[in-house]
Amino acid sequence: xxALMSLTNVSKNFGGLAVISDVSFDVPAGARMALIGPNGAGxxxxxxxxxxxxxxxxxxxxxxxxxxxxxxxxxxxGLGIARSFQNIRLMPHLSVLENVMLGQQSRAGSLKDMLSxxxxxxxxxxxxxxxxxxxxxxxxxxxxxxxxxxxxxxRKKIEVVRALVAKPKILMLDEPAAGxxxxxxxxxxxxxxxxxASGVTLIVVEHDMSLVRSLCDHAVVLNxxxxxxxxxxxxxxxxxxxxxxxxxxxxxxxADSAKEAxxxx
Numbered sequence: 720x721x722a723l724m725s726l727t728n729v730s731k732n733f734g735g736l737a738v739i740s741d742v743s744f745d746v747p748a749g750a751r752m753a754l755i756g757p758n759g760a761g762x763x764x765x766x767x768x769x770x771x772x773x774x775x776x777x778x779x780x781x782x783x784x785x786x787x788x789x790x791x792x793x794x795x796x797g798l799g800i801a802r803s804f805q806n807i808r809l810m811p812h813l814s815v816l817e818n819v820m821l822g823q824q825s826r827a828g829s830l831k832d833m834l835s836x837x838x839x840x841x842x843x844x845x846x847x848x849x850x851x852x853x854x855x856x857x858x859x860x861x862x863x864x865x866x867x868x869x870x871x872x873x874r875k876k877i878e879v880v881r882a883l884v885a886k887p888k889i890l891m892l893d894e895p896a897a898g899x900x901x902x903x904x905x906x907x908x909x910x911x912x913x914x915x916a917s918g919v920t921l922i923v924v925e926h927d928m929s930l931v932r933s934l935c936d937h938a939v940v941l942n943x944x945x946x947x948x949x950x951x952x953x954x955x956x957x958x959x960x961x962x963x964x965x966x967x968x969x970x971x972x973x974a975d976s977a978k979e980a981x982x983x984x
Contacts, residue, residue, distance in 0.1 A: 729778035756941035799888030811867035822881035872903035
């Protein structure tokens with residue numbers, strides 16, 4: 720696959736503290752990539768570097784060959800990078816449709832364009848687009864509902880749809896399954912697979928490994944700000960460095976011994 724985005728020798732320091740150290744990886748176009756690792760591994764910092772919240776201390780980030788390391792976050796949305804957050808950031812007092820239409824502001828080119836998506840005088844092209852996307856994503860029965868009245872799992876999906884109206888090439892999801900039960904997580908997985916099938920590249924930070932295995936085809940694993948694995952999701956839980964990061968040296972050794980015994984048997 721062609722690399723849609725590349726991180727090359729990226730480091731991020733806060734004062735004397737190195738949070739990310741010399742991390743490189745490619746995000747192929749059309750990939751469903753997981754960015755995983757223990758708590759404090761640097762996953763959210765990588766998300767913030769990609770989305771423009773932070774600039775790298777060293778290294779570069781390229782999108783379709785264009786260097787974007789110093790590009791402001793608001794401009795990166797226009798270039799095709801959108802994200803959702805672990806904590807839902809919808810406007811709870813607004814309707815589903817109004818929340819989704821707020822996501823269209825990133826495509827506004829003037830004050831008139833900025834205000835027109837929220838104009839409810841007739842069927843604007845913006846409103847029609849938002850309604851069509853809700854229908855396409857299986858949320859067409861909720862457009863007039865106030866967000867605060869809806870189940871948590873539905874609100875998670877609405878936040879993803881709001882990111883989608885920016886027409887991203889890359890959609891970054893920060894722990895999309897956090898707070899969901901098993902049924903909601905399964906529904907979310909089907910929902911995200913549908914988004915991926917539409918051509919959007921996914922990068923997912925997630926602790927639910929069952930969701931990672933069923934959704935993602937590639938994984939990058941971080942530990943203490945360093946990349947320790949970059950390869951197929953199917954093999955990630957067999958990697959010795961990953962086992963050590965999650966289980967510790969002693970338990971990783973036991974896991975390897977058990978695997979060897981199973982292989983011999």
